[in-house]
Amino acid sequence: MAAVYKSLSKSSSKEDKETESNGAVERKNKQRVLILSSRGVTYRHRHLLNDLAAMLPHGRKDAKFDSKSKLYQLNELAELYNCNNVLFFEARKGKDLYMWFSKVPNGPTVKFFAQNLHTMEELHFQGNCLKGSRPILSFDGAFESEPYLRLIKEVFMQTFGVPQGARKSKPFIDHVLSFSVADGKIWVRNYEIREVERAKGETGNDDGDEQQEKKSSKSGHKGGKDTDINLIEIGPRFVLTPIVIQEGAFGGPIIYENKRFISPNKIRAELRRAKAGRHVARMEQQREALARRKQLGLEDGKMKKDPAGLDTRDLFA
Amino acid sequence: MAKKSATQSPKAGSKLKSQAVNGKSAEKKKDNSRRKSAKQPTVEKMVVDNEELEESSSEDEVPEANGKKEEPRSDESSEEDSGSDRDSSDGSGDEGFGHIDIEAIDDSESESELDSDGEDERVKITKQDDSEDDGEGEDDEEEEIDVDELEPEDEEDEEQIAAGTRVRQTINNKEALLTSLRRFALDTDPKTVPFAFHQTVVSSKRTEDSIPSVEDDLQRELAFVNQALEAARQGRALLRKEGVPFTRPTDYFAETVRSDETMQKVRAKLVEEATAKKAAAEARKQRDLKKFGKQVQVQKQLERAKQKREALEKINLLKKKRATNGSSTLGATEADDLFDVAVDNELNASGASKKRKSPGDGKGERNAKRQRKDAKYGFGGKKRFSKSGDAISSGDLSGFNAKKMKSGSFGGGGGGKKKGVKAARPGKSRRKSMAAKR
Numbered sequence: 001m002a003a004v005y006k007s008l009s010k011s012s013s014k015e016d017k018e019t020e021s022n023g024a025v026e027r028k029n030k031q032r033v034l035i036l037s038s039r040g041v042t043y044r045h046r047h048l049l050n051d052l053a054a055m056l057p058h059g060r061k062d063a064k065f066d067s068k069s070k071l072y073q074l075n076e077l078a079e080l081y082n083c084n085n086v087l088f089f090e091a092r093k094g095k096d097l098y099m100w101f102s103k104v105p106n107g108p109t110v111k112f113f114a115q116n117l118h119t120m121e122e123l124h125f126q127g128n129c130l131k132g133s134r135p136i137l138s139f140d141g142a143f144e145s146e147p148y149l150r151l152i153k154e155v156f157m158q159t160f161g162v163p164q165g166a167r168k169s170k171p172f173i174d175h176v177l178s179f180s181v182a183d184g185k186i187w188v189r190n191y192e193i194r195e196v197e198r199a200k201g202e203t204g205n206d207d208g209d210e211q212q213e214k215k216s217s218k219s220g221h222k223g224g225k226d227t228d229i230n231l232i233e234i235g236p237r238f239v240l241t242p243i244v245i246q247e248g249a250f251g252g253p254i255i256y257e258n259k260r261f262i263s264p265n266k267i268r269a270e271l272r273r274a275k276a277g278r279h280v281a282r283m284e285q286q287r288e289a290l291a292r293r294k295q296l297g298l299e300d301g302k303m304k305k306d307p308a309g310l311d312t313r314d315l316f317a
Numbered sequence: 318m319a320k321k322s323a324t325q326s327p328k329a330g331s332k333l334k335s336q337a338v339n340g341k342s343a344e345k346k347k348d349n350s351r352r353k354s355a356k357q358p359t360v361e362k363m364v365v366d367n368e369e370l371e372e373s374s375s376e377d378e379v380p381e382a383n384g385k386k387e388e389p390r391s392d393e394s395s396e397e398d399s400g401s402d403r404d405s406s407d408g409s410g411d412e413g414f415g416h417i418d419i420e421a422i423d424d425s426e427s428e429s430e431l432d433s434d435g436e437d438e439r440v441k442i443t444k445q446d447d448s449e450d451d452g453e454g455e456d457d458e459e460e461e462i463d464v465d466e467l468e469p470e471d472e473e474d475e476e477q478i479a480a481g482t483r484v485r486q487t488i489n490n491k492e493a494l495l496t497s498l499r500r501f502a503l504d505t506d507p508k509t510v511p512f513a514f515h516q517t518v519v520s521s522k523r524t525e526d527s528i529p530s531v532e533d534d535l536q537r538e539l540a541f542v543n544q545a546l547e548a549a550r551q552g553r554a555l556l557r558k559e560g561v562p563f564t565r566p567t568d569y570f571a572e573t574v575r576s577d578e579t580m581q582k583v584r585a586k587l588v589e590e591a592t593a594k595k596a597a598a599e600a601r602k603q604r605d606l607k608k609f610g611k612q613v614q615v616q617k618q619l620e621r622a623k624q625k626r627e628a629l630e631k632i633n634l635l636k637k638k639r640a641t642n643g644s645s646t647l648g649a650t651e652a653d654d655l656f657d658v659a660v661d662n663e664l665n666a667s668g669a670s671k672k673r674k675s676p677g678d679g680k681g682e683r684n685a686k687r688q689r690k691d692a693k694y695g696f697g698g699k700k701r702f703s704k705s706g707d708a709i710s711s712g713d714l715s716g717f718n719a720k721k722m723k724s725g726s727f728g729g730g731g732g733g734k735k736k737g738v739k740a741a742r743p744g745k746s747r748r749k750s751m752a753a754k755r
Contacts, residue, residue: 029503029514029515051574054574055574103501106500106501107497107501108497108501120574120575120579121579123579123582123583123586125575125583126583126587128573128574128575128580129573129574130565130571130572130573130574131571131572131573131574134516135516136516136517136518136548136549136552137515137516137517137518137548138518138520138544138545138547138548138549138552139517139518139519139520139548140519140520140523140524140525140544141519141520141521141522141523141524142523142524142525143519144519145523147489147491147494147495147498148489148494150494150495150498151494151497151498153519154498154501154502154503157503157505157515157517158501158503161515161516161517164513164514170571171562172562172563172564172565172569173516173552173553173556173561173563174565176545176548176549176552178541178544178545178548180524180525180540180541180544181523181524181525182524182525182528182531182537182540183525183531187537187541189538189541189542189545191542191545191549193549193553195564227564229546229549229550229553231542231545231546231549234574234575245494245497247493247497253493254488255488255490255493255494255497256488256489256490256494257487257488257489258487259487260487
């Protein structure tokens, strides 16, 4: 009897505690990301990995992982480093890059094919930001439309979003990480937020924003009350095509598979075949031409002898 | 616990697959019954025990996924499998019909195994099953999904068949996706959770709608920037409202993502680009000017020709006038008439008004170079005999010096020279200087 009472009271008190904690906004978003690649990455992939690692102060970069088939071993590795996210770069054939995002230990796992990589080193990006500042994550409206996109959004949020109070994070916000869906792919961009003096002619342009800013300035924030935001790209940029979502962490049933994704190997093979096709067609044509000539008795070098016996040697024999 | 479940999950999947292969229908019925019981408590269990949920949910989802996997092996045509896909996705879409639909799939499978007549018949059969079990609502839904999902996929199929590739299926198990999402999603309810907790902004509209063509880099990037800009504005407003520092103070220095070295390079490249652009613009301007200069020259020639023509016309006109009127009326002398003074006067009078005023009388200023040359070489006048002597030059005795004549050193006589007196005539430079002294 006493045990029953105890358990009951315990559960009730637990509930109370939960509600209290909800009220007091004592929330902990503890994320750690294990960032690593397989063997056989190119320098570009490696630089992209480094860029992402630089952007994620809650990340833990590890040495190259040796296997491409036994990915479930990553679970143990992540546990070893106290990570609950894994960002794994799988390089195939020294050119194709697949990116795995996984929530360890309970899943899900999302596998992407990465294309159009541009690293931060490239000179056409002019922006810069603090190392480890928390980004604002900007998601396309399309991310709310489909369940698989919602799931991907959540995974990105936990992987790329620097948790509040992360160890090496900086207290100011100076970049936006944007994810957009277009053409069935996810396009990732990283922009610096640069606050510039608002031009005087522009004030009529967005009144709502202005008012908001006025409010905020009233609430006691100095600095940049009269500034507008400019975005300057920092890099890196890449495009991700979702391929597969698994329910577990590097395992489990497949709950999403993208039919529209065609493997780069297939595309390359197709190109090669098309190229070979031209040769085959030409040879075919040649063969046909030869056959036709044969039919007409025009085989080269073997003209038929005149049947009427009008050869000079015959005539003047 | 975490480790255990992590290692378990792939195993569980494979085990279930093999089961499904062995005894399909029997297994599924069992699953369905289990599924019914497992369906309701999933949400509560989630909080209580992850491991248990892992198992139960995987059992939930596996048969469906397997069902889809098996089908293309049994019947080859891809249209058929997409049709059954649709069925199963329906089943996963709404919980109430889950049980019935899987049976329908079973039926359809057995049908296709028995006789692979054609798709139409099979679809009819499944439809009948549905209507027997529960009303017309299901049918409508099926048709809707028909229109939405099948069209693009059919195209894909054709492409892929043409390409001769393995047919990749679209598995889109919405229910499983949502349960999985619920399991690990963070709470981002804007009412209870501060924005600074997650800093995530979902834009109101789809970015793809504002991209006319994905191939167009400029338009596409602009759309992305606009999306990010909206998010940045919104985020800044929200963060300020919550009192979270946003703007970096100017005296806050810390390590940046891109090193100073890289930024130096970027800046150098910018400068280089700017100068290159400037130089190109300059060159273009020069080219244009050249082209334009030629035009100006042509214009000027035309103008001159026109002027000349006008002048000639005027002269002719005047001559005619004078011829008709008679010279005596104007009171001009014979000589005037001879040299057309009146015409000249007329021309000058009309020309003076047109021409810009020139300094001096008629001639105008010569340019500096001409002036210098004139001073050096002379200008105008008779050139002939300019160096020969005349009365004036012979009368000019300024160069004569009696002493010099007496000294004998200068032009002492032909005899002296012959005797071999050296340096009778000084060198050229000395002669020159002597001439200058004189």
